[in-house]
Amino acid sequence: xxxxxxxxxxxxxxxxxxxxxxxxxxxxxxxxxxxxxxxxxxxxxxxxxxxxxxxxxxxxxxxxxxxxxxxxxxxxxxxxxxxxxxxxx
Numbered sequence: 001x002x003x004x005x006x007x008x009x010x011x012x013x014x015x016x017x018x019x020x021x022x023x024x025x026x027x028x029x030x031x032x033x034x035x036x037x038x039x040x041x042x043x044x045x046x047x048x049x050x051x052x053x054x055x056x057x058x059x060x061x062x063x064x065x066x067x068x069x070x071x072x073x074x075x076x077x078x079x080x081x082x083x084x085x086x087x088x089x
Contacts, residue, residue, distance in 0.1 A: 012069040015085065018059050019049070026077065027052050027059045029067055053080040062088025 020028035032047045051074075052059075052067050059065055059081060066082040073080070 013082065014050070014067050014079075016050070016065060016067065018061055018063045018065055018088075021054075021057075021059060021061050025054055025057060027054045027065075027081070029065060029079070031067075050079050051076040053077050055081075059084055060088055 014029075014031045016029040016031035018027050019030045029050050029052045030047050031050060032045055034043045034045055036042070037044050050067060052065075053070070053073050064085040066085055067079045068082040069078065070080045072078050
């Protein structure tokens with residue numbers, strides 16, 4: 001039998017690029033994934049945008065960031081900024 005704590009608190013993490021930072025304490029992060037096409041087996045690139053809570057307004061457009069899943073913070077925000085991996089040039 002598995003430890004019950006191992007299944008809880010396993011939050012999803014994503015790495016993406018900040019594409020918007022106009023709102024206060026919120027950034028828009030675009031996360032790209034590669035998915036293999038079921039029939040043709042070619043890898044297809046798809047992207048999805050997430051509204052991310054940034055408490056200190058530290059992230060800027062072009063930064064690569066790690067985001068982590070959290071409780072709903074507003075109507076669209078379910079993710080928060082974990083850390084900034086690299087700054088924009």
